[in-house]
Amino acid sequence: MTAPAQPMTIGDLSPAALRKTLAAGLRFRVGAFSIVARSSLPSVAEGIAAVYPDYPILENDAFIDFAVRVATPLGARAVVRPQVNFQFDGYQPFKPLPQAQAFPLLEWGLNWCAANHAHQYVISHAAVVEKSGRALILPGTPGSGKSTLCAALIQRGWRLLSDELTLTDPETGMVIPLPRPVSLKNQSIDVIRSFAPETVFSAAAYDTLKGTVAHLRAPRASIVRDSESALPAWLVFPKYQAEVTLQLTPLNRGQALVRLADNTFNYSVLGLTAFRTLGDLVRRCDCYDFTYSELDDAIQAFDALAETQR
Amino acid sequence: MPSRPLTPSPKPNAKTLLVHALRYPETAPAFTLPEWDLLIRQARHADLLGCLGALIKARGLLDQVALQPRQHLISALRVAGKIAQTARWEVQQVRTALAPLNAPVVILKGAAYTLMDLPIAPGRLFYDVDVMVPETSLAQAELLLKLHGWGSVKTSVYDQRYYRQWMHELPPMQHAARETMLDLHHNILPRTARFHPDAEQLLHSARAVGGDAQLRVLAPQDMVLHSATHLFHEGESRHALRDLFDLDGLLRHFGADAVFWSGLVQRAQQLELARPLYYALRYTQRIFATPIPPDVCASAHAGEPGRLTLALMDTLCARGFRTPHPSCNDWLTPAARFALYVRGHWLRMPLHRLIPHLVHQTFAPNSAD
Structure with missing residues (x-):
């Protein structure tokens, strides 16, 4: 028997095999991180089947960065209004949530792992996409619609690096891909469904702290290219506003740096290293404030940016 | 740091992996990825990931560690760097707040190791600053700290009374703006403890830094x-x-000077601390092969407990000093840890106070510990 040319992916497992593997520990890779996820909950297996089919499965002896588990706590709460816990190698960083939120909890937990245990990178709260090796960074001030923009861009030829955590390597200044499923909330879910009807979502979880939440499958091409880092080129602070005409206003680099630092989870942990890394990043980038109401117009504007000679 | 003994290192198993790596950091680059996988988790659980990174870095071997585990070591070292920077800043803020106090301000534990640049400081993860002042200055010190933004985080009447009446420190304080934690001590053991070290002697011998x-x-x-x-x-x-491991590092560092060893046991006796010194020497030597002069070992027997107690302590500590990770537990570990917990409390408080306290702890969660 010859070895398969491609490593096995999660989608190669039958639903029954996935459930069984997940109960014992499903080992897979997302970008730079190796993960083992454990859960016996059917909703977690279903969520993974929906949005994780294209991620490579790892060998049993692979080094694991984050060993996580989503499980029902023992006791009365297992029966009455059942809850779920997220565990990171035995730690429980959050309070339990209702069981219907088990899959989003896995996603939030993985965000927590990266944001708290990967200080080898400067970690900013920003979506980031790539075209021709150049990265467009969209920091996530609340109400900005960065995830919606990101979800739309990756349906139109931009490569997903991350919808939530922009990882910048202080050694090289490059953005490191972490192409996880894109988290969308409330109206954004339907906006993207009608924008790109062929997209695949995990089942929506209602009444979470963030409202209704669903996760969008990352494009396969982004996952296959998850070892290709990208050079920061544009730093754009988006703002969604109904019925405005699109505006792309140049922003001075000093202001852009301060605002990006504000959106950087581990700025104070890395201190001077973070200041230097983000300073270099801002120097490399064209920085803008961006107001939009229509996704098609927004994408056109970013495509035009990508066309310009630098 | 004085070099560790060049005895050939035995092959570690899962239960001894972390201690092995701490004792022989030069062997770290040769670990396999599955060994690293376990070691990183064990070190994180023991709050020793930063120390492990620092030991390997100090030998110039960090770049030889495989990329994936190296990233975790770098991450922990960055957190430790931030902690050390914060601790230095907090000490300056405490110093400024307590300037009107006509008394010495003694910095204890982690923050002190950092201020002194001790070899055990790099990579060490700690989460509060411990400060000691003379008991006669305690009320004024508390007031000054409050004026500078620190406030008590234990708000229940029981907790406030528990700390103020029985403990060697005030209820933990937190700075309102910076959210950093501070423990203000007037001694190193509770008022209710079996042994009563004389705080005045500690303060008298304290050194400027x-x-x-x-x-x-x-x-x-x-x-x-x-x-x-x-x-x-x-x-x-x-x-x-x-x-x-801190004790091992302190003994190796200070022990390089013979003056440190002479009079150590006598000092322990003066402070009624011969028993903990005896245990410290016994278990650092057993677990980390800490070099201790034979005459010091001999005279430390002054603090040796009865034969039964010692046998019990050996049994408990064999498990108590294991890496606090599921990979190192067996069916007796929870019992041993519980016994050590009870023992700690029992030494800190007589039974007639301890039992009501533990009952209160059980039925009033989120309370003092």
């Missing part, structure tokens, strides 16, 4: 005795191995 006459750290012998006392009275299992 950083060219500031008011800002002090404990004298080397007292620093070791405090570390030992803390370890063998707290019964806090998660940090037991970390605290024992």
